Amino acid sequence: MRIAAFFLVSAALWAQPPHSFPALGSIVRENPGLEALLDKDARIEALESGFDWSEGPVWHRTGGFLLFSDIPRNSVMKWSAAEGISVYLKPSGYTGAAPYGREPGSNGLILDAQGRLISMEHGDRRVSRLEPGGGKITLVDRYEGKRLNSPNDIVVKTDGTIWFTDPPYGIILPDEGTPAPQEQAGCFVFRFDPETGDLSVASDAIIHPNGLAFSPDESLMYVSDTSGGLDPKANHHIVVLDVVEGRRLEHPRVFKVMEPGVADGLRVDEHGNVWSSAFDGIHIISPGGTDLARIHVPEVTSNCVFGGADGRRLFITASSSLYTIHTKVTGSGVAARVLREAQASPARGPHG
Numbered sequence: 001m002r003i004a005a006f007f008l009v010s011a012a013l014w015a016q017p018p019h020s021f022p023a024l025g026s027i028v029r030e031n032p033g034l035e036a037l038l039d040k041d042a043r044i045e046a047l048e049s050g051f052d053w054s055e056g057p058v059w060h061r062t063g064g065f066l067l068f069s070d071i072p073r074n075s076v077m078k079w080s081a082a083e084g085i086s087v088y089l090k091p092s093g094y095t096g097a098a099p100y101g102r103e104p105g106s107n108g109l110i111l112d113a114q115g116r117l118i119s120m121e122h123g124d125r126r127v128s129r130l131e132p133g134g135g136k137i138t139l140v141d142r143y144e145g146k147r148l149n150s151p152n153d154i155v156v157k158t159d160g161t162i163w164f165t166d167p168p169y170g171i172i173l174p175d176e177g178t179p180a181p182q183e184q185a186g187c188f189v190f191r192f193d194p195e196t197g198d199l200s201v202a203s204d205a206i207i208h209p210n211g212l213a214f215s216p217d218e219s220l221m222y223v224s225d226t227s228g229g230l231d232p233k234a235n236h237h238i239v240v241l242d243v244v245e246g247r248r249l250e251h252p253r254v255f256k257v258m259e260p261g262v263a264d265g266l267r268v269d270e271h272g273n274v275w276s277s278a279f280d281g282i283h284i285i286s287p288g289g290t291d292l293a294r295i296h297v298p299e300v301t302s303n304c305v306f307g308g309a310d311g312r313r314l315f316i317t318a319s320s321s322l323y324t325i326h327t328k329v330t331g332s333g334v335a336a337r338v339l340r341e342a343q344a345s346p347a348r349g350p351h352g
């Protein structure tokens, strides 16, 4: 979600050659527990800039590159160390007539265990999947016969089921989608089984569910509520819920109130720490809710993902830019698990 205010990055930074990667930002260390996660001399680097609103980063483990959405430009961007930035997919999630003169496309992205790119499409209000032989199919676009609001973010469980959030931003914010009446009775966290086609509401307990991630053992799910981004009296926190029978999310309780801003996208590392976006960068929070650190970047931050050849590099999408920082940990979840397995088996090792 785009938040109205943002910090301007100094012109001096953008005057640098494209691949000089200047150090910038600051790391506020709030707890000694951070030493297991970040080196003392870890530095934040700016990789690329010039995007309208970057979101939905995902590391392509076999290709050795990063993909992320530039939502207002209806594009999925590709970044690699060797080749820099390029357009990977356009249109990324809007194929209509653009009645408002805008073509907002995909938001959250992820790869399933087979390496297929799954996109949360704001413009076309669907969950889609790129097929290995080419072409894109719709996985989900309706629930009980009514159009989804605007699928926002996504995770894949190890059993292959797809869990996604459906807040209203794509149907109420022109930069995020196409304004339209909301057909759903609320904003839900959905569970979708691509094998059976079964779609169900996993939770209706969150006003505007946005970023989401499982704990490493998948017994818990963290979901951000970004309703406070539009209404200061609403929520700007992360909720944690129990995963019940692999199908439902129950017993919601507030895990962390985010300040400043809201938690748009978030990830969980292999030890269960939560790495959440906020107005001022990435906040690292222990599984018990202790603040460990803040990685400050000079723009409003939307999301992050672990990637790189060793899986220990954090990529950060923030407004117009892409940032990165090397860490000591990998992410949890399907993508990180497959990457670790590939590294343990040289015959299946990732490129790059």
Ligand code: MG
Pocket (backbone or CB within 6 Å): 001, 107, 152, 153, 210, 211, 264, 265
């Ligand atoms: Mg989001």
